[in-house]
Amino acid sequence: MENYHSYIFRTSFPEVRAKPASASSRLGVSTRPCRVLTPRAEAVGGMTLGRQYWRFWMATVAVNLGDGIRVAAFPLVAASLTDDALLVAAVAAAAALPWLVTGLVAGAWADRYNARRLLVGADALRVAVLSALVITFAFDMASIGVLAVSAFLLGVGETVRDTTAQSVVPRLVPTPLLERANGRLVAGELVANEFVGPLVGGLLFAAGAVLPFLANSAASVFAILLILGLPTLSLRATPQPSLESASAGVVKGLRWLFTHRTLRSLVMVGAMVALADSAWFAIFVIYAENRLGLGPTAFGALLAVGAAGGLLGSLLAEHLIRWLRHRTVIVGAIAAAAVTPALLLIASSIWVAVAVVLVTSAGFGIFNVANVSLRHRLTPENLLGRVIAASRTVVLGAGAIGALAGGASGSIFGLEAPFALATGFGLFALIIWICASRRPHLPDFA
Numbered sequence: 001m002e003n004y005h006s007y008i009f010r011t012s013f014p015e016v017r018a019k020p021a022s023a024s025s026r027l028g029v030s031t032r033p034c035r036v037l038t039p040r041a042e043a044v045g046g047m048t049l050g051r052q053y054w055r056f057w058m059a060t061v062a063v064n065l066g067d068g069i070r071v072a073a074f075p076l077v078a079a080s081l082t083d084d085a086l087l088v089a090a091v092a093a094a095a096a097l098p099w100l101v102t103g104l105v106a107g108a109w110a111d112r113y114n115a116r117r118l119l120v121g122a123d124a125l126r127v128a129v130l131s132a133l134v135i136t137f138a139f140d141m142a143s144i145g146v147l148a149v150s151a152f153l154l155g156v157g158e159t160v161r162d163t164t165a166q167s168v169v170p171r172l173v174p175t176p177l178l179e180r181a182n183g184r185l186v187a188g189e190l191v192a193n194e195f196v197g198p199l200v201g202g203l204l205f206a207a208g209a210v211l212p213f214l215a216n217s218a219a220s221v222f223a224i225l226l227i228l229g230l231p232t233l234s235l236r237a238t239p240q241p242s243l244e245s246a247s248a249g250v251v252k253g254l255r256w257l258f259t260h261r262t263l264r265s266l267v268m269v270g271a272m273v274a275l276a277d278s279a280w281f282a283i284f285v286i287y288a289e290n291r292l293g294l295g296p297t298a299f300g301a302l303l304a305v306g307a308a309g310g311l312l313g314s315l316l317a318e319h320l321i322r323w324l325r326h327r328t329v330i331v332g333a334i335a336a337a338a339v340t341p342a343l344l345l346i347a348s349s350i351w352v353a354v355a356v357v358l359v360t361s362a363g364f365g366i367f368n369v370a371n372v373s374l375r376h377r378l379t380p381e382n383l384l385g386r387v388i389a390a391s392r393t394v395v396l397g398a399g400a401i402g403a404l405a406g407g408a409s410g411s412i413f414g415l416e417a418p419f420a421l422a423t424g425f426g427l428f429a430l431i432i433w434i435c436a437s438r439r440p441h442l443p444d445f446a
Helices: 021-026 050-081 085-112 115-138 144-171 175-207 211-228 246-257 261-281 284-290 296-346 350-378 381-413 417-436
Strands: none
Touching: 050 085, 050 115, 050 144, 050 175, 050 211, 085 115, 085 144, 085 246, 085 381, 115 144, 115 211, 144 175, 144 350, 144 381, 175 211, 175 296, 175 350, 246 261, 246 381, 261 284, 261 296, 261 350, 261 381, 261 417, 284 296, 296 350, 296 417, 350 381, 381 417
């Protein structure tokens, strides 16, 4: 998932318009129709997401539940193995590294190979790694090194699975229901990954160090069984040139993405929003303790409020986009997610903090649904995996930079500085999107 704070019908509707052939043909990109119906004009009455979508949704939620359990357990296990803060941080870094190392390749694979095999293979890899980790505990061979390697391999599986999963959503649902499908996915991921998973992971770790990893394995096995029940044809990859290497495919995808004005702007905006969010949230726990006087329990409750806001935003996004279209909704979501933290510069109180966390999280939920759905509608089928992977890699990298910038500014200029920095990034993101999404540059449907 990109932050707290993605199908049976193809493009068979007569209203779907193909991308202009000129820009695509120069790059060797398929000109098969993109999903660009106008949400305001789409008739969704009588349409349902369908059995295949909900089977896929259950698999995605199961995997995210396992991820949430593991995310809570990994730092606890690391802390039980060493008192060295650097080594504990190294485990967290190993888990995040695969997106920067293998993310783009995962996108090329998602475009090239059968999606069902990739999903099952990624989950099977994670089951194998988790099983090996359990064995090391059983024979008292666990160490920080083993934990870090396991975190890296699990992260590799996550990059492949998440990229592939997001790229198959348009194949499972009618085009008019893309926003609804993405909203339900974001909501399910949020509940599993941020609400239930960490709570279960902490409880299981207290009962036994290996139990979280057994539960994570069981969730992945359940997801595999669900994915195997999906018809192969609905998850078939678009044929790719057999002689094209993965690196050549990555280059082609990046070239196409950065020649597409709207999607290029979305990547830039996503990066700026990630910079803004990470800048203040990286030091928020210290701010909450020193400025608001919150202890661990109260801070946890504050984060729960944020998760509730994200859930609300993801469920509302479909309706907002239908009423206001993507452009306006994204403007409001950026303002909510990246500019709202400025309120803590004006008034430092617990109720302002609650409002900031709630509104920013809701803004992120709306932004994620609008962003992903717009990407689904604008990207040719045979490039979707690479576009998704490139976007997520840039955003995750920007988030890491934002956290460092926020930490440095807070250390040098005081705990209020990261909020000012975040506001600057947020305003810049607003300017980028407002300028880039002016007519005639933005497609008619958005």
